Amino acid sequence: MKFEKRTFFGGARTSRRAILKASAAGALGAAGVAASHPAFAGTAEAGRTYDAIVIGGGFAGVSAARELKAKGKRTLILEARDRVGGRAWSSTFSGLPIEFGATWIHPSQTLIWNEVQRLGISRVDDPNPDFAVFATETGGYAKQELTFLDRQDDLLRRFVEGAETYLPRAYDPFYREDLLVDLDKLTLGDRARQLRLSTLETNWVSATTGAYGGGFERGSLTQLAHWWALCGYNTETFHGINVTRPVGGMGTVISRMLAESGATVVYNAPVTKVTDIGSRVQVTAGGQVYDAAAVVVAVPVNTWNSINFASGLPAEFSRLSTQTVGVPTAKKVFIQVQGDIGRPLVNGKSGALLDLVLAHADKSAQGTVLIGFSVNPKLDVTSVAQVQSAISEVLPGTKVLSVKGHDWGKDGYAKGGWTFRRPGQLLGSLRAVRQPHGRLVFAGSDIATGWGGYVDGAIETGIRAAGLAAGLTTAGASARS
Template identity: 30%
Template sequence: MTEKYDTVVIGAGFAGLTAARELSHAGQRVALIEARDRIGGRTWLAERMGLNLELGGTWVHWTQPFVWAELTRYGIGLAPSPTPQTASWWNGTEAVVGSPDELLELLDHPNQLLTQRSREIFPEPFAPLTSERSADVDEESLAAHIAALPLTDAQRALLTSFWTLNFNGKLGDAAYTQALRWVALTNGDWKVTFEACATYKIAGGTKALADAILADSDVDLLFNTDVTAVCTRDRRGAAVSSADGREFTADDVIVTAPLHSLGRIDFQPPLDTRKQAAVKAGQLGLGTKIWFTIDGERPHFVALGGADWPLNFFQSEYHRDGKTYVIGFGSDAHAISPDDVEAVQATLRRLVPDAVVLETAGHAWVDDELSGETWPMHRTGYLTTSLAHLQQPAGPIHFAGSDIADGWGGFIDGAIESGLTAARAILTNRAPVPA
């Protein structure tokens, strides 16, 4: 059986939800096809350890115009993360205890040195491909720049761990331009960038916004429908096949699969060699996010460990029933399991010696074949050799998602931006342009 639509959108994360809404508002008949049994993509609000916890993407900020517009549209507010009262960090040789302000101050000078060229390289942060200077530095690694800075060993250890956290991956092949793009988006102020990363959550969780976008759409939503192939039939048509034997035809198709799961889809004709090369190279967000509880409702804290630790960053979020709920991040998903209480305990105790971990929870995003990654962070060369090609359609097949956003790539904002761009390209019958 073949079902005919104006547009088929593959993936019901924020890019797919946004694109589907825009197209349905324009009067199109839209199928929104999702392999999972839920919407949200790499965001996922789920009950774990007695609370609704964000297992994936979480934080938003008013410097992110696309998500801020959506929150305003639907009257959804913010839920601030708690202000930490204490901080601890690894200076390269030992644990140090102090205040959050002290930790920020230690990171300030190194980050200012590292990111001082952010607005020079990216004068228009939401149009990175128009930068005349990015090609000069896109092949340079972030690790090399950190190594070359005039810093003490302790400063370098903190800065390396800080950016390992931001990349949620290892820095050996991390693009210097990726760090500069993030900071340019907050007008060159790394502290605001960091605030955008881990301070303000969506009231009601990411599900509240995803549900609001879906409720504002008139689409056919199909869950548990795993797309296996997309075949271009002519310049204005394509067929989408699913694992359960169904076929959908449409004038246009929007594919929002993350970069590391694009290879699961058989494109016919095959994607051009530059897109294939980008998919093969992948990106660096291959770490982990683990929730856990510790015994006692202790004062909220933040902790930054060594870059090579299984978990190198901790932030407490909630108190409930005599327990403190904490998030931990690490750069290598396979260095620690989300259900390994003892491993979490051993890592945390290097910074918080008296903490007793009770239980853990998380989702193995890197091992999830529908994602294969956490948040996308680019390798050296990606910006100038891959991004533009991934943004371009392949005939009637368009691409969207946080992986290929112009602005806040790696964030909900970037996914929404990309979904808007793809929908507008279809409605105006021309190639995508920056949103």
């Protein structure tokens, strides 16, 4: 879906386990018009010419638009969906507010935390679970006291041992690049094999390692270690970042930010083509052509290849999009079960249909609502029968009444869920795609050097991209004068 200044929640230790995160989205686009250029004649009509165009109305795009307004730039947001938020999506289920994507914030994520405070939005902490469920030696699952989580934490610390040395500056992951050359090649599975973890131990730590990465053989060790560094190399903070929610959900936060941006927004306008002609950029979306001096591309990396960048991009951009950064099999499902079953914290085995299950903060009229996270490509989040089978394995006797989920990998404007880099991407592509290419600047939680995978990272890159784009608009104005 990034931490340095910290205020920790000491009391919310076990709520910590709310695993997956999500944060940005939209569609991609292009811009560029000079009325004198024959290929673009007639496109610079009133209402279609801007100082800057932002492609994607997630937190990165809205943050960029707001910053551009502060710099005096007339800005257009082109959003493929009928809503803003992208991979942050507030909805309802069984009479309760839910989040299909980004959910939690933490004081160490200073950008989003300060934003929520400034906007006057209240916060609420999720209550702790009552019990945990873990895999057993016989291949099944068993209910455990919460103290069992200490065994999981011991394994987690072994995974990221040494991060203080090779990632000493959390917001500058390249600072000790010399120490990362070999480490950045490792998958989480490679690390588990280095540690000689048993199958049982691997299952115990799967929900906080392999499930984050979209599987042990997909996710990189350095991504996990980067989050660990942002959390101050501390298990309490690592789990505590998934405890506190803004009242009204992420939808309330981004709506208020959008209102401050003063940007024009065109919804249901997926960008299909972007052409940088040197002095301007042309963006085609929804059958219309828009023109600007600079464009901020603020959509998930996985969708970059869905846009025709007619003037071309360096190979790193296409390669990163093909490899994927957002976990391509990420899913989140809300499950209404019968009765009050307490507040479980289920840690699925590696390869399970549900990697992690926890209870919604509030009770519904029918009993308990569970929240399930999955990276298993076989799970159908709309199938009551399939979800029932998965729940019966970990919580025997629990009856599933209804489900409501979202498969982020099948979402054409996301093509994946929360950010989790693959081996080689930190040192191989990240710096390159953060640099402007002509009049295009890229943003999004996927390419943050701080909290990648969280809203804070999206805001970080949106602010940065706005500064770069504003400079391009100034240069464009100078060239035309």
